[in-house]
Amino acid sequence: MESGGPLLYPRAGPSADMTRSTEEDPLVDGPLISADALHSAIRREFQTLPTHCHAVLLSLLHVVFVVLSICVEVLCVLKFGQEDACREVLSSFPGSSVVVLAKAALWMLVMLFTRCAQHHHSQARRRGYLRFYRLTRELNQLPITVHSTGNVLLLVFLSVGLSQEVLVYMTLSILVLELLVVLPCLLSYIVKVMRFNSERAAPDVSHEEHTHTFSITSLPTETGFREGSSLEEVVEKQADLIEYLKQHNTSLSRRLLNLTAQH
Structure with missing residues (x-):
């Protein structure tokens, strides 16, 4: 049964982009804190070796x-x-x-x-x-x-x-x-x-991210496989990197919450 009344939901036009990435649709308009403040907080937490x-x-x-x-x-x-x-x-x-x-x-x-x-x-x-x-x-x-x-x-x-x-x-x-x-x-x-x-x-x-940001033609990082690298060495590097990223994400989330509360 068709109704001649106005449509409750507008139809998507042919020009609608259905493949839009979630990265292009951020949850917030801007960052909560500046990157400089985050890097300075990381640098303050550096622990020297005795x-x-x-x-x-x-x-x-x-x-x-x-x-x-x-x-x-x-x-x-x-x-x-x-x-x-x-x-x-x-x-x-x-x-x-x-x-x-x-x-x-x-x-x-x-x-x-x-x-x-x-x-x-x-x-x-x-x-x-x-x-x-x-x-x-x-x-x-x-x-x-x-x-x-x-x-x-x-x-x-x-x-x-x-x-x-x-x-x-x-x-x-x-x-x-x-x-x-x-x-x-x-x-x-x-x-x-x-x-x-x-x-x-x-x-x-953090150093590799900074390098890739300012160098488009940079070489692959140490964590990737390249000719001349042993498989055991690559797997060990990737395991160390994954372990660090897990701990880093946890500490980063806490740091973001603390800095957001301060701002």
Whole structure:
């Protein structure tokens, strides 16, 4: 049954755009807060890493340990005319046993430093600093790897039954090699962490968004697959990025609500 009255709903004309994106129809006319205020809030929440102080202390202890070990091995074990002084300092403990026990204590300190650095760097990765995390991951693992390898070699030499003089020279060689490998690694780590703390950069995602905004011909980001990249590395990067974005969206929503309430 047709009615000649006016239509309650206007018919869509042929020129109606049915494919209009939701992005072209915003819920509000303008942003609630400025982007500068949001970036400044993110920058204020930057958390520095304290591990460079731990690395400096560990480097000093390592140098002192090697110097004292050389003195004990040469003066007390090889007995270059300092037997009385060694007995006063070490009492009845053999000099070689003191060096081995001190090396075990140093290994424990290196292990604690590695665990502490891993904890702080994992926190930095969750805050979105994925590139810095991968840049320093090998530096965190190298000291404990070198010291563990040195411990294994020292145990082998002690169990072989070498002469005392040869054992002293092999022990000192291991200690010096450990210092020559670990010390540059720690110094490089200290420089990278201090630079990271001084730059106070925004998370990697914010940096990439800023780069794509002002550079149309920019290359693909690190999270994408490109020729020469291993699949395992790409999957790890994407997993880290997804984890960060989840936490970032939650904190961003809270920050938006707080800033909106203030305005």
